[in-house]
Amino acid sequence: GAGVSQSPRYKVAKRGQDVALRCDPISGHVSLFWYQQALGQGPEFLTYFQNEAQLDKSGLPSDRFFAERPEGSVSTLKIQRTQQEDSAVYLCASSSQSGQQNIQYFGAGTRLSVL
């Protein structure tokens, strides 16, 4: 597709359930980022992939969060044993590596509500 696609758009989970959020980046984009956005706040970095390699996962809040990009295109963010504080919008962004500019193209996000 022309843009970054995320699914599902909305996810309601009971506390303790596992969830998987999918990101389909712009075709050919080498870099892929996951961010978490709380209401009224800016996006907060979670993790970064260059092709299939996860080069930075310093923003993952706990070991319940896991991300993968096995073939260097589609990525999945998995949250195990969800807790209420995980409720947020999860944004995926992709970027080409032309020059040093790091312009990022975002998907619409997945809104996760943990009850």
Place this chain on the structure above:
Amino acid sequence: SQKIEQNSEALNIQEGKTATLTCNYTNYSPAYLQWYRQDPGRGPVFLLLIRENEKEKRKERLKVTFDTTLKQSLFHITASQPADSATYLCALDAPKTGRRALTFGSGTRLQVQP
């Protein structure tokens, strides 16, 4: 610690006026500063990028300034329109640190009244 500040209160202006949004940062030396627009229920959309050695950048009705001494960027929308109403986010990019992720401010909500 690193900190990015944007006006947390909404900015309300009349159609046709110039909107000016502020982004201040501390303990940071970004090579680039970016501005994004975010509408409700949507992801951020890139608007403008300015480099550390540039003072000003323009694109149509948008103008960005970058003062690395003051550690501040100003974002201007001239001849504002109701369609400009959205949240505007500034983002810092410091690739020399090895970090590729953007660091975002909390955003300023702009409301343009007809």
